[in-house]
Amino acid sequence: MIIAVDGPAASGKGTIARALARHYDLPHLDTGLLYRAVAATVLRHELNPAKEADAVAACDFDDLLLADPALRDDEIGKVASIVSAHPLVRAALLQRQKRFAAQEDGAVLDGRDIGTVIAPNADAKLFVKATPTIRARRRHAELHAHGSSLTFDQVLADIRARDQRDSTRSTAPLVAAEDAATLDTSFLSIEAAVQKAIDLVEAARARKAAACG
Ligand SMILES: Nc1ncnc2c1ncn2[C@@H]1O[C@H](COP(=O)(O)OP(=O)(O)OP(=O)(O)O)[C@@H](O)[C@H]1O
Numbered sequence: 212m213i214i215a216v217d218g219p220a221a222s223g224k225g226t227i228a229r230a231l232a233r234h235y236d237l238p239h240l241d242t243g244l245l246y247r248a249v250a251a252t253v254l255r256h257e258l259n260p261a262k263e264a265d266a267v268a269a270c271d272f273d274d275l276l277l278a279d280p281a282l283r284d285d286e287i288g289k290v291a292s293i294v295s296a297h298p299l300v301r302a303a304l305l306q307r308q309k310r311f312a313a314q315e316d317g318a319v320l321d322g323r324d325i326g327t328v329i330a331p332n333a334d335a336k337l338f339v340k341a342t343p344t345i346r347a348r349r350r351h352a353e354l355h356a357h358g359s360s361l362t363f364d365q366v367l368a369d370i371r372a373r374d375q376r377d378s379t380r381s382t383a384p385l386v387a388a389e390d391a392a393t394l395d396t397s398f399l400s401i402e403a404a405v406q407k408a409i410d411l412v413e414a415a416r417a418r419k420a421a422a423c424g
């Protein structure tokens with residue numbers, strides 16, 4: 212079974228995708244990490260994230276980088292959303308994600324274009340959302356716990372800028388797939404959001420089984 216989980220920054224999609232992977236015993240890929248690794252490589256080599264050729268050169272990153280907790284930094288998220296708008300960067304990372312989705316036993320992937328581009332035939336598609344203020348509150352608390360001194364207003368401004376960039380780019384913008392179920396986590400605890408996600412996956416599975424006769 213392939214499960215696609217998409218949504219904007221700090222909506223809770225990673226938390227839900229990890230929980231679904233545990234529940235169904237499937238491998239999980241946080242595709243945002245790939246764009247963050249490109250961003251970190253651009254910064255490390257003092258390249259220009261706005262220049263497509265510079266960003267493409269950074270797609271050849273060392274896989275060990277994916278385990279680096281520094282990838283979660285806010286600044287890297289910001290640069291990731293700049294490099295991810297380049298069509299050639301998306302093309303460079305495409306096959307790797309498609310291969311992950313095509314594993315024999317299935318997989319859970321989370322990102323921005325999983326249900327639309329990476330796994331359009333996924334068995335279940337979720338679009339996870341929450342209001343910008345609630346997402347900023349969660350991300351601010353998370354960054355604070357890791358020693359960041361960013362203010363709530365700075366985090367909210369970053370979330371809004373990322374939403375704007377991610378949903379208006381020409382290639383693979385952040386948008387719910389037509390056949391995705393929307394899950395608004397604004398007023399749900401993590402436990403309630405995960406349970407709702409499992410219910411939605413089960414409903415999608417049942418629909419698919421009924422359609423197959
Ligand atoms: N339903 C929820 N209620 C409260 N906090 C939540 C909920 N879901 C997730 N969180 C918390 O919000 C923060 C962001 O969640 P998460 O990392 O899952 O979001 P994300 O959409 O994957 O973000 P990103 O796209 O930036 O990777 C985390 O600290 C997480 O523990």
Ligand SMILES: Nc1ccn([C@@H]2O[C@H](COP(=O)(O)O)[C@@H](O)[C@H]2O)c(=O)n1
Nearest residue numbers: 242243244246291292295322323324377
């Ligand atoms: N499938 C994806 C995943 C991520 N991005 C871009 O990367 C940025 C960082 O992603 P996080 O999920 O780790 O926050 C994000 O803002 C997107 O610009 C993407 O384009 N496609």
